[in-house]
Amino acid sequence: MSKLTLVTEGDTHVVVKRHFAATPEQVYRAHTEAALIQQWMLGPEGWTMPVCINDARPGGGFRYEWSNGKGGGFHITGEFLELAPFSRIVHVERMHLPDPTPDNHIVTTFIADGAGTLMTMRMTLPSAEVRAAVLATGMEHGMEASYQRLESTMSGANS
Amino acid sequence: MQSLDSAFFALSDPTRRAILARLAQGEATAMELAEPFDMSQPAISRHIKVLEGAGLIGRRAEGTKRHCRLQKRGIESMQQWLAMMHEAMSRNYDRLDGVLAGMQRETRKGKQR
Numbered sequence: 001m002s003k004l005t006l007v008t009e010g011d012t013h014v015v016v017k018r019h020f021a022a023t024p025e026q027v028y029r030a031h032t033e034a035a036l037i038q039q040w041m042l043g044p045e046g047w048t049m050p051v052c053i054n055d056a057r058p059g060g061g062f063r064y065e066w067s068n069g070k071g072g073g074f075h076i077t078g079e080f081l082e083l084a085p086f087s088r089i090v091h092v093e094r095m096h097l098p099d100p101t102p103d104n105h106i107v108t109t110f111i112a113d114g115a116g117t118l119m120t121m122r123m124t125l126p127s128a129e130v131r132a133a134v135l136a137t138g139m140e141h142g143m144e145a146s147y148q149r150l151e152s153t154m155s156g157a158n159s
Numbered sequence: 160m161q162s163l164d165s166a167f168f169a170l171s172d173p174t175r176r177a178i179l180a181r182l183a184q185g186e187a188t189a190m191e192l193a194e195p196f197d198m199s200q201p202a203i204s205r206h207i208k209v210l211e212g213a214g215l216i217g218r219r220a221e222g223t224k225r226h227c228r229l230q231k232r233g234i235e236s237m238q239q240w241l242a243m244m245h246e247a248m249s250r251n252y253d254r255l256d257g258v259l260a261g262m263q264r265e266t267r268k269g270k271q272r
Contacts, residue, residue, distance in 0.1 A: 004249045018252050022259035026266075030258055040254035043247040101167045126176075 009122075016121040024110040027117045028086035031108065032056040042066070051075070058082055062091075086110060102126035166233060169213035174198070175206050179229065182216060186228045 005017045020027050030036045034054040042049055043066060051065035058080055065075040078093030089108045095101045105124040110117050169175055178192055193203040207227060210216045214233030219226045 004245070004252055006245050006248070016248065020252075020256065020259055022263060026259050026262045027255075030255055030262070036258060036262075039258045041251050042254065043251065045250070095167075100171070102171055 012125045014123040014125065016123070018119050019113060019116055020119060021116045023086075024112055024117045025086040027110050027119055028089070031089060031110075032083070037064070056080060056083060062093075165209075165213040166215055169209050169215055172206065172209075174203075175210055178203075178206060178210060178227075179215065182227060182229045186219075186226045188224050188226055192227060 003018075005015075007015055009015050022030075030040065032054070033056070034052045037054065038049050038052045041064065047066050047068050049064055050067050051063060054060075054062040054064075056062075060080045061077065062080070063075060063077050065073060067073040075096050076093050077096065078091050080089070080091045082088065082090035087110055090106070091108075092103050092105050094103050103126060106121060107124075108119065108121045110119055170179075174196060177195070181187060181192060181195075189200070189204060189207055192207065193200055196203065207216070207218075211218060214230055216227050216233070217230040219228065
């Protein structure tokens, strides 16, 4: 039940859903309080978030910096547009690699679901054109295929 | 990751995104690509070079004409980036389960007091 689902929707959306065994308030706080964010939003094994600046109020900005401890790293910057405790967060963010990626507009909702919480994160990519370029190579079969491809790529790299 | 940087940079421009969208429907010459835009041929050629440099499109010569097409490998590297995002998110949320369990214990302790 705790498994992450990640699907495309319409022309420009990506929707992520995940169930948590905690209250909406707890899950919301874990998404908005820097001290909590730094404990889990770390990405692959071995990465840390040495910088977590987070001004969680409408119009407030944030900056998350990740490091792999070997000189590698990148950061995300963004702005909060709307915060409705403990049910909804709207923000924009971009990755700096170091060139900034196109802005990703994200609506995250936390809804009581049984004894836990269903989190739904709906991302809006900058244009249908970006999605069209991706669709051109077989994305119409769903994102699952590329994950399977990646899994085989990664297991190949590990062996 | 270097080519991924240039791929995202290439996608940061609306004209280049439109060129990719056009090529998603099939091959086209630089002249055909320029048609829908109010832009000079050299300006379009510069955009094509950026997309080519990012590995998102390739060019094939046929006589004097050069046909542009989507480059599967470049587009796939972006798909892989999305897939890595999925992988990273799964790990993040597994860790978040642990953080939330800790918060629940704190809450219970607080209530007992």
